[in-house]
Amino acid sequence: MTSISLYSQRDPMLKKRDDFEDMLEERRSSSDLKYAFKCYTPVLYKGMPPCKTTVLKSMVLHSDQLRYVINQVSKETGESAGAIQEEASAILEEMAHRLQLSTVRFFAFALTKAFKTLFRSIHVNEEGLQRLQQAIQDHPVVLLPSHRSYMDFLLMSYILYTYDLALPVIAAGMDFMGMKFVGEMLRMSGAFFIRRSFGGDKLYWAVFSEYVKTMLRNGMAPVEFFLEGTRSRTCKSLTPKIGLLNIVMEPFLKGEVFDVSLVPVSISYERILEESLYARELLGVPKPKESTSGLFKARKVLSEDYGSIHVYFGHAVSVRTLSEGRVDRRQFNLQPRFIPKKPSEDTQGFVSAVAYRLVRSQEENMVLMPWVLLASLLLQAHYRGPLLEPHRPQGMTLEELTQRAVWLRGLVRGLGAFLHWPDDKPPSEVVSASLSLHQGLVRVSEGRVRLLLEEPAGGPGPASPEERLLGAAVAVLSCASYRNQVLHVFLRPALLATAVHTASSGKKEEVFDTFSFLRNVLANEFILCPGAAVQDFEEACQQLVQSGALQASQQQLTATDRGEPTLAFLTAMLEPFLQGYQVVCRYLCEEASESLTEKLFVPAVRNFTVKLLLAGNLRYCEALSSDLQKNALAALLRLGAVRRVNGGEQVTLKVDRMLLNTLEDTLGGKVPSQKAVLARL
């Protein structure tokens, strides 16, 4: 119950968005060197003087919290406390940032040069920065940017440096540290490094959490991390990880600070640097290990035009306000606060609800460029093309695209999206500008706009059908990553449209059942706050009724004739995902052997999908995306249709075929989402 009301606390301010300023404009007209050496005097929390990293480290190492865990570990392992203290000290050395203004200035210089060639503009909402400045003075601040590119955290620091705001200390994955020189550079510009997994390591956890909390408690610097945990390769927001969020809330929940401000930041790129890299990764070409030389190879990207960036600093959210009446802070009263304690279930639920809320507000403030609308339309057109020849796309005419785009613009705006469409220009101009920026993905020829499918690598002989298919899939997934940026706007109405379409009758109850079934299955795929089904349903109803696509009476929900294009568009948005999930179900039912290991799951599903695609039994090559496959597996595990069995070294997957069959049929709309199924889920 508590979580529901948390989501409903939508800040009305969010709908009224600030204006943007281009921060590169000034850079283009003044000396970069002078800028790099500008006077930098940020305001700090309660006007406190900045604290040296050596002081910070010694505070962490001598904290009661760490001492307690060291003694505990010492007792458990029999090692001397001194040795473990050494170990802790080494962990801290490996982890801690070493912020140096000179390095920051170097980056300021180098990034200015790079940004000016790569991007047309970097738009920032200055009001948001002013609010941030105030927030930094009042309470410890946590910055939570969205994560779509390696650029993100350099960009954040760059903006804060430019606007004379306190530089953040940033949680970064350990893999960056592998990049010898760059790792150290990043460290000196404020990054600290954490291992990707340290689940059972008490000592590591203690050092890490104490390090973060010490910075917050003393307001030494804003702490920055990515709620999504990792870069989203699909440009959809990822299900938030709550570990770090738990840590940064603790100083407030334990009363060590009056409040903590969480500031969601939405960074949207008109064109993503890693665009086709991501698509390949999703298709199973392994991700290149981060290495310095790899970064330099990426130099070819420097010669291209990546359009503009929009960075929106959202309103600071007060943890105190959020937790009012939802978390009982007295739970910490009966134990010294230095003893690590697993947060109560209530608290975990609260933290997770906050995490969802923050990711949603990142989504809401994400600027959408006209291209994302075009990508959505082109992708839908592509899927309507001939089944057996995905590599020979039909596309659509430029006029049709423009006309549809204008229609979609209206729909998207009606749904409250943050669309950056230059209304002062004729639509055709906007469309062709977008198309030319993304000429790596689309081609206009003979008046038709088509996806530009990648030619298979020039191997000997003609390309095999499978190679051609994968080539096409790279283009489709790249294009889908742009469509995905707008998905959050359509998500709830699309779920409803699909539910209305598949439900056996127009009875509101039945539509709701189907809606919440779909919502439940897709909960790992999209940002759908747990426990908010009713609210999402009502929101979607209201939106679709308002747009005239649906008619609602007390008991009935029916599609209107006028709303047909809208509903068709919305259902088509969701279709690739529903199909993809069905493929996963079918694979598990039909092909999975008893000894299927979790490791082999993704390659096996991929092979199965390739077969289906080549045989013309499936048209959505998005089903090849490992992201979708993993999300589907996570959903099936959650729903109990698949179980993990720990068999020695390997984790094998055990399948409940009955349940999978029902799920597949229900997703395909063959079986109404009966009460029985729902009850079992």
Added chain:
Amino acid sequence: MASDGSSNSSSIPDRQQIARQRLRIIAGHLQKPLDPSDGDISARECSAPDKQPGDTTTKSVPRRRQEVMKWNGWGYSDSRFHFNKKGQAEFTGKRYKLSGMIMPSLKEWFEGTFGANVQHKSFASAVPSPGAVKPPALNQAFVEGVQSTGVPFSSDAEDRVFRGHGHCLHEIFALREGRVGRVPDMVVWPNCHDDVVKIVELACKHNVCLIPYGGGTSVSSALECPLEETRSIVSLDTSQMNRILWIDEKNLTAHVEAGIVGQDLERLLGESGYCTGHEPDSMEFSSLGGWVATRASGMKKNIYGNIEDLLVHVRMVTPKGVMEKSCLVPRMSCGPDIHHFILGSEGTLGVVTEVTIKIRPVPEYQKYGSVVFPNFDMGVACLREVAKQRCAPASIRLVDNEQFQFGHALKPQVSSMFTSFLEGLKKFYITKFKGFDPQHLCVATLLFEGDREKVLQHEKQVYDIAAKFGGLAAGEDNGQRGYMLTFVIAYLRDLGMDHFVIGESFETSVPWDRVLDICRNVKERITRECKDKGVQFTPFSTCRVTQTYDAGACVYFYFAFNSRGLSDPVHVYEQVEHAARQEILANGGSLSHHHGVGKLRKAWMRETVSEVGLGMLRSVKEYVDPENIFGNGNLL
């Protein structure tokens, strides 16, 4: 011993002496005829041959309290703050050290702190609004019963109004507007334990509600008459049960009637060279029985202990009969201590009539002191260290920066150029030479007691510890002023209310590791809540650490704001106070350290003592008072 006694009196601060002098004169008019229990007092005469005859009956509290005290504000009618024609603050009367003095910087502080203007006045109405006091609903049979016992009683409106309230802000605020809620229908003044037994018997027989009344200084709504009470409500005023019945020098105990107020108790014991050392800030008016019933704490508890430590024996009259132990022993292991049913019972189980209390010889030497710290954190660390080494002086208190400045604003006009020059020099030394930030520094006030030599030794020990935390000795004067503030703060509240500023104090106890957190969070919560509730000017929100223990400390908060422009200031105030209490509990503080629960805080009792704990208390109440004769509705 006797010679010690005479030298004592000179070392006791003259503030008290002056107050005593005044009291004697006033009390002279109010002398009652000698009562039979005077015979008991003769025992004391042996032990204190130097006492002045006639003193035994000079008591501070007459039956008709309105003759010396305000009906709608704090303390004596003749003592009040006001801004004179020149706009300077002045304290009237002759009772206190500050009396008759001018405090030149108070106006500036007042206006600056609250955004108030001394020209904006919101004076209290002189009398209750006509018809505000409902005619008494008397239980005729009970009245006749009381009549036959000869115990004095009254159903005069003034007497009743006086006993229908404590000193919570909302109570005083209503009175100042002439509003009176439900008040007792009748007041009785028993003269001794036996009178009380008779009254309680009558009350049970005729089913009337009894509300014990001691000094009337409650700040927990404990004296408010429950609105749902349909029976006749009788206020049982213990103020006339105010004799010391005997003093036992061998065992260092005194047997005292529970209605005696603190200043009388100390004065009368002092005449024999003794004291209890129990000095709550309200000691001028609060009574021994009240202390027992609320689990009071005194400023000098480090030497003398809190009320529960001082107690040797109690008599309580309950509907089931008289409850007491059979012996006067320092400790016993005979099941749960029945005294702990009485301590903190807040008048819900019966009336405390007589108390045997520990006494100590009046200390030879007393010395105030103070230490300035660069910031509050250092100060708290120092107090923690002092507590750890168990070398706390009789009193040690740490006031935060805001309260330090408040204290400064109360400095009387300096008489000589030389003093003001010295003051300037001191300030220069601390802020410029030592680099203390005047916006952050804070002060610990100290009070040492004991042999002269030991006091000096002790003083050095404490100052040495303080030095380790960056503390600088800042003189006796600062210390003394700090303590004076606590005695006049309630008078100052009346002054504030004359100019739209309303405020209150509240307290808690908290483990050491949370002291700083609770102070910061509660103060900030108050500020934020006020802002949210539409208070225009930042409120005055300040705290001090007033008691130290081995495992924690007692923290005292003051909070006041300018209510001008608010349609319902009391409601705003109550919301803020409620939020502040929530914040205290969320930060690991207690519901109350010594003010008690009353009706104001009883909503939190369940979570404070657990469901089972509450059930235990209930079952005691149900056994002792099944008819709810003691129906003040406190606590449970």
